[in-house]
Amino acid sequence: MTNSVLTAKWVSELADQWITELNMKRIETGYAEIQPQCPYWVRPHNYSSEDWHKMGQWVVETFGHSDWSEEGAPWVASNYKYWFRDERDRTMFILKWS
Numbered sequence: 001m002t003n004s005v006l007t008a009k010w011v012s013e014l015a016d017q018w019i020t021e022l023n024m025k026r027i028e029t030g031y032a033e034i035q036p037q038c039p040y041w042v043r044p045h046n047y048s049s050e051d052w053h054k055m056g057q058w059v060v061e062t063f064g065h066s067d068w069s070e071e072g073a074p075w076v077a078s079n080y081k082y083w084f085r086d087e088r089d090r091t092m093f094i095l096k097w098s
Contacts (some may be wrong), residue, residue: 007026010046025051029090037068038076038083044097055082055097063089 006027028043044055059082061077066073076083084090 025098027094029094032083035083038073038082038085040080040087042084042090042093043081048098051097058096059093062092 010061023046025044025046028045032039032040032041046053047055056077059077063074066075068078071081072085074085074089082090082093084093
């Protein structure tokens with residue numbers, strides 16, 4: 001095989017792997033200094049509507065009802081993300097749903 005054929009095969013295999021990983025369930029995490037009330041966030045990717053519903057139920061059952069207007073809220077949901085006041089709560093979410 002020539003170098004160009006090997007390179008093309010390698011690139012194709014990497015692309016296949018990347019597409020597979022892109023479509024798999026995963027949880028992105030972050031910290032937002034501009035959100036001092038709930039700076040620790042998670043954003044689930046490629047979860048079904050049923051999964052999202054179960055996540056929402058679990059968060060309410062685990063941490064209680066909450067919204068942005070509540071002083072000291074332990075969590076809030078916005079823009080396909082769950083935001084947590086405490087890092088340990090975010091970690092519990094990650095452990096439960098990843």
